[in-house]
Amino acid sequence: MNMAFSILKRHLIVFRRTLWSNMVFNVIEPFLYLSAMGFGLGAFVQDMGGMTYIQFIAPGMVASASMWAATFECTYASFVRLHFQRTFHAMLAGPATVADVVAGEVLFGIVKNIVFGIIILVVIGIMGQVQSVWSLLIPLFLILPGAVFSLMALSYTGIINNIDYLNYYITLITTPMYLFAGVFFPVSTMPEWLQTLAWFNPLYHSVEVCRGLVVGQVSIILWQHAASLVFFSVVLAPLPVYFMRKRLIS
Amino acid sequence: MSYIIQAENLAKSYGEFLALKGISFRINKGECYGFLGHNGAGKSTTMRMIYGLSTISEGWLEVLGERIAPITPPHLKQVFGIVPQEDNLDPDLTVIENLEVYGGYFKISGKEARIRGQELLEFMGLSDKTNVNVEKLSGGAKRRLVIARALINKPKIIILDEPTTGLDPQARRLVWQKLRRLKEEGVTMLLTTHYMEEAAQLCDRLAIMNDGLILAEGSPEKLINEYVLPFVIEVRVSIDMLPPNINEKIGAMGGRAEYMVDSLFIFTENGREMWENIHETGLAQHACYLRPANLEDVFLKLTGKREEL
Numbered sequence: 001m002n003m004a005f006s007i008l009k010r011h012l013i014v015f016r017r018t019l020w021s022n023m024v025f026n027v028i029e030p031f032l033y034l035s036a037m038g039f040g041l042g043a044f045v046q047d048m049g050g051m052t053y054i055q056f057i058a059p060g061m062v063a064s065a066s067m068w069a070a071t072f073e074c075t076y077a078s079f080v081r082l083h084f085q086r087t088f089h090a091m092l093a094g095p096a097t098v099a100d101v102v103a104g105e106v107l108f109g110i111v112k113n114i115v116f117g118i119i120i121l122v123v124i125g126i127m128g129q130v131q132s133v134w135s136l137l138i139p140l141f142l143i144l145p146g147a148v149f150s151l152m153a154l155s156y157t158g159i160i161n162n163i164d165y166l167n168y169y170i171t172l173i174t175t176p177m178y179l180f181a182g183v184f185f186p187v188s189t190m191p192e193w194l195q196t197l198a199w200f201n202p203l204y205h206s207v208e209v210c211r212g213l214v215v216g217q218v219s220i221i222l223w224q225h226a227a228s229l230v231f232f233s234v235v236l237a238p239l240p241v242y243f244m245r246k247r248l249i250s
Numbered sequence: 251m252s253y254i255i256q257a258e259n260l261a262k263s264y265g266e267f268l269a270l271k272g273i274s275f276r277i278n279k280g281e282c283y284g285f286l287g288h289n290g291a292g293k294s295t296t297m298r299m300i301y302g303l304s305t306i307s308e309g310w311l312e313v314l315g316e317r318i319a320p321i322t323p324p325h326l327k328q329v330f331g332i333v334p335q336e337d338n339l340d341p342d343l344t345v346i347e348n349l350e351v352y353g354g355y356f357k358i359s360g361k362e363a364r365i366r367g368q369e370l371l372e373f374m375g376l377s378d379k380t381n382v383n384v385e386k387l388s389g390g391a392k393r394r395l396v397i398a399r400a401l402i403n404k405p406k407i408i409i410l411d412e413p414t415t416g417l418d419p420q421a422r423r424l425v426w427q428k429l430r431r432l433k434e435e436g437v438t439m440l441l442t443t444h445y446m447e448e449a450a451q452l453c454d455r456l457a458i459m460n461d462g463l464i465l466a467e468g469s470p471e472k473l474i475n476e477y478v479l480p481f482v483i484e485v486r487v488s489i490d491m492l493p494p495n496i497n498e499k500i501g502a503m504g505g506r507a508e509y510m511v512d513s514l515f516i517f518t519e520n521g522r523e524m525w526e527n528i529h530e531t532g533l534a535q536h537a538c539y540l541r542p543a544n545l546e547d548v549f550l551k552l553t554g555k556r557e558e559l
Binding site: 002003006007009010013014017085086087089090091092093094095096097248249250 | 264298301302303304305321324325327328330332334336338339340341342343347351352354355356357403
């Protein structure tokens with residue numbers, strides 16, 4: 001695990017350098033959604049179970065921005081390091097193992113997902129959409145969905161051999177997760193079978209916990225969501241190691 | 251048992267394809283051992299097995315007396331310095347950061363890595379590039395930085411996979427000079443190359459590889475003595491234009507005709523005498539070139555009869 005943190009340190013040196021350019025991009029998108037949907041669509045939607053529409057979607061923006069941050073890091077950025085920069089090969093020529101390299105990538109995915117989660121949390125706070133001090137737990141909670149999204153993305157990155165195939169992951173995996181996670185409308189309004197499916201959507205759990213903490217509706221259900229994410233992480237953990245080993249070790 | 255690396259019948263297969271067909275070698279402490287061969291001869295496969303990017307299919311490999319199965323463990327990788335074939339420097343980092351971060355992988359503290367990194371940049375003649383992004387370096391400077399990176403953990407064994415491929419002559423000589431300095435310091439070196447001159451300049455002992463096998467092994471001098479005569483006359487006449495019965499005539503004069511890469515080479519004990527009487531074979535002197543035999547002749551003799559060449 002020490003080695004994974006040495007690798008994380010490498011990523012953080014690079015991250016520090018690109019933080020500002022990264023941040024602007026990552027803030028603009030959720031901000032656009034929030035204002036377009038919140039003010040635009042929100043004018044037609046009167047009541048979201050006691051919340052205004054913008055109130056409803058704001059915590060979902062925190063959860064989804066985190067997901068996108070971890071996902072982009074562990075798809076495109078990891079792919080570039082794996083195939084074009086051969087950074088992983090260099091690490092493996094040192095005393096690192098494939099598991100160390102994967103752990104370093106996942107840790108960085110988690111860090112990015114927390115950083116952008118915090119940024120969006122601050123943005124919605126400034127917009128007056130944070131109601132509870134429970135929100136302060138969000139950065140800590142984001143470790144869980146960050147791990148799940150990083151592990152998923154990195155597994156897929158390990159499977160494919162052409163960068164163009166990453167688009168399929170974004171379109172067929174990440175975007176549907178984003179649309180059917182209860183960010184823009186409550187999952188309970190969907191057909192029964194979609195509601196069942198939502199339990200397999202890690203973003204759904206993340207959105208529910210973030211919303212609960214932001215508005216201060218804290219209940220035992222949140223633990224269930226968190227436990228689901230822990231379960232996903234444990235199940236997914238061996239996958240990227242397996243696929244990356246196949247890529248890196250001949 | 252003072253061998254620092256030892257291999258017996260080492261083989262590697264990728265499905266049906268045999269990249270390495272069973273090679274054995276022993277490397278002594280402090281020596282520079284080279285693998286010489288064409289692309290695809292199995293040199294890089296051997297290196298990758300030693301430094302842990304490939305698993306061993308058959309045979310065995312020992313590093314510092316420890317048997318490797320199936321892949322080199324991290325604690326053995328601690329004693330290596332690896333210069334891979336491709337420059338996999340970190341383009342997101344500066345020159346000194348590349349060294350610091352890499353030092354971190356070896357549990358070297360940030361401060362120590364920085365000091366050592368500066369020393370290595372000095373040694374490699376890169377100290378004016380300390381804070382430059384690596385993408386801005388020339389090919390030769392990148393190569394020297396990769397070598398500096400390989401030295402950050404004070405390795406006992408340096409593994410260089412084609413250290414000077416793609417470099418211009420000046421840059422190549424500069425790399426050689428640095429490598430000789432390291433050798434003087436007692437570092438064991440393992441290198442692969444397809445440059446004869448590089449092998450002759452650096453290696454104490456060589457293994458000539460072809461098609462996944464070691465064909466010959468020994469010091470450059472020993473290989474020359476063993477496989478060819480001391481002088482060679484290169485005949486610059488295409489084979490179908492050669493005078494009739496030339497092989498017999500050369501034989502009668504005490505020479506040995508070898509056909510390599512579509513050319514005739516006449517090997518002989520006494521170069522001057524053969525050269526002065528070359529007209530007796532029916533060849534014109536101006537079409538012939540006399541020189542001492544070298545490693546390239548050995549290499550061509552052993553491997554040069556490949557169909558595609």
